[in-house]
Amino acid sequence: MDERVAAAFALLPDYLGWHMALSASALGLGILISLPLAVLASRFQAVRWPVLGVASFAQTIPSLALLALFFPLLLALSSLTKAWFGTTIPALGFLPALLALTIYSMLPILRNTVAGLQGIDPAAREAAKGVGMTPLQSLFQIELPLAAPVIMAGIRTAAVWTIGSATLATPVGQTSLGNYIFSGLQTENWVYVLFGCAASAALALIADALLGLIETGLGKGDPRRWLTGGLVLLIGIAAGVAPLALHSSKPAYVVGAKNFSEQYILAELMKYRLEKEGAVVTAKEDLGSSFAYSALRTGEIDAYVDYSGTLWANILKRTDNPGRMAVLAGLGTDLKTRDGVIVLGTLGFENAYALAMRRDRAEALGIHSLDDLAQHAGELTMGGDLEFFSRPEWTALVGAYGLNFKAKKQYQPTFMYRALGSGDADVISAFSSDGRIAADDLVILTDPRGALPPYDAVILLSPQKANDPRLRRALAGLVGSIPVKAMQTANYSVDRDADKQTPRQAALALAKVIKR
Structure with a gap:
């Protein structure tokens, strides 16, 4: 069996x-909320339009955006509960994903339930009233059974939507089949991408088939059929979540990672160091920059690697550039004072944002610096990663050099390099420790006006684990121990097309470079 397939199955x-x-959980909660609302909506027009309107509006919000929107809401709520009750609410992971997917599941259940109840022959209600049934008895004994097939059709639709959308829970820190897709896209591991898509599709089809069996049984009044479908569905869910119960002990440490190859490698390296100390470790990967830092600050992850320039500009909101040593010193003081976050030290290399071009294109236009680039920007297309154009660094570059490109395009980092190679982009926001810079013979444009801050890779520790001796001992050996060439080699071993390594393999190879 192919090693990547074996790793995916593991x-x-x-x-x-x-x-x-x-x-x-999301579908069950959606049913519990939607059915009572739908009953009310079917009886009172004043309730119907607001309920269906709000549910319809929620459906227009892209599912990834809806998942992300719960992060700041729960973060603010967590601050309040900590101040009032001394406890916090997790802003990342299962809770925000559950809330968002519950909202996303409600519209088809609401619509179908309202349609099913309103479609009942009025004579049936009159007959129920004629034999002395109360409105509640009529609802449960006559109306809901008659509307059950239509309601089940809505639940089937909601189930398929929810299972598909759950793959997008990965960026907010919740493990799902989306982990295959997000990490696979970033590292160009197409086995992972296909595996994640196939598993999600198979799960949705199986769930739909079993719910369809329940729907058919209800429609034909065959209790054996719908009981069989329901029993098989419950057994399947129990079997699927059983491995989680068998490994339910909380890990001693949680290591974080953003959504690119270097972060996956460094997270695996930190896990490896902690495991050598006998610790149980897990990782939360594919986190956005702000999500990662907030998760660290609130103790949802215990350590991760970030970059001094990112912290300086995005977390501390600083626009000045006092130089490498001043930035590092300022970070150590300000992050500890403000959030209790500890900067353990630098890893020994810098992964700076830099604008890069293909060498032949840069030489043909005579572009060597960002000043040169500004003179040609109007005829060029700029490619950036998914967050670059909303970051302070981009604002600083535009302010310093007056960059005004013909067009701007956003890509996953992996596809950004592909776009440069194909000519779809002329300039990209590259990363200086990326092995593809040398492999693709790219030119890094100089920054004579110092618009971009330094980007030393630094290890951050959460306030809750800042004084943990085992965590400090395991990670202190990484400080100052990784030269940029070694990091570029490790990154390229994961990103290259042939003989691709997994982040774990790259981390183990990188560990051999470290002498401590």
């Missing part, structure tokens, strides 16, 4: 278990 129990737990 991860399946954890990813599938969490995906099923999240989807089933």
Whole structure:
């Protein structure tokens, strides 16, 4: 069996278990909320239009955006609960994903339930009233059974939507089948991408088939059929989440990672160092920059690697550039004072934002610096990663050099390099420790006006684990121990087309470079 396929199967129990737990919980909660609302909406027009309107509006919000929007809401609520009750609410992971997917599941259940109840022959209600039934008895004994097939059709639609959307829970820190897709896209591991898509599709089809069996049984008045479908569905959910219960002990440490190859490698390296100390470690990957830092600050992850320039500009909101040593010193003081976050030290290399071009294109236009680039920007297309154009660094570059490109395009980092190679972009926001710079013979444009801050890779520790001796001992050996060439080699081993390594393999190879 191919090594990547074997690795994908090894991860399946954890990813599938969490995906099923999240989807089933969201769908169940959506049913519990939607059915009573739909009953009220079917009886009172004053309730119907607001309820259906709000549910319809929620459906127009892209599911990834809806998932992300719960992060700041829960973060603010967590601050209040900590001040009032001394406890916090998790702003990342299962809770925000559950809330968002519950809202996303409600519209088809609401619509179908209202349609099913309103479609009942009025004579049936009159007959129920004629034999002395109360409105509640009529609802449960006559109306809901008659509308059950239509209601089940809505639940089937909601189930498929929820299972598909649950793959997008990965960026907010919740493990799901989306972990295959997000990490696979970033590292160009198409086996992972296909595996994640196939597993999610298979899960949705199986759930739809079993719910369809229940729907058919209800429609034909065959209790054996719908009981069989319901029993098989419950057994399947129990079997899927059972591996989570078997490994339910909380890990001693949680390591974080953003959504690109270097972060995956460094997270695996930190896990490896902690495991050598006998610790149980897990990782939360594919986090956005602000999500990662907030998760660290609130103790949802214990350590991760960030970059001094990112912290300086995005977290501390600083626009000045006092130089490398001043930035590092300022970070150490300000992050500890403000958030209790500890900067353990630098890893020994810098992964700076820099604008890069293909060498032949840069030489043909005579572009060597950002000043040169500004003179040609109007005829060029700029490619950036998914967050670059909204970052302070981009604002600083535009302010310093007056960059005004013909067009701007956003890509996943992996596809950004592909776009440069194909000519779809002329300039990209590259990363200086990326091995593809040398492999693709790219030119890094100089920054004579010092618009971009330094980007030393630094290890951050959460306030809750800042004084943990084992964590400090395991990670202190990484400080100052990774030269940029070694990091570029490790990154390229994951990103290259042939003989691709996994982040774990790259991390183990990188560990051999470290002398401590």
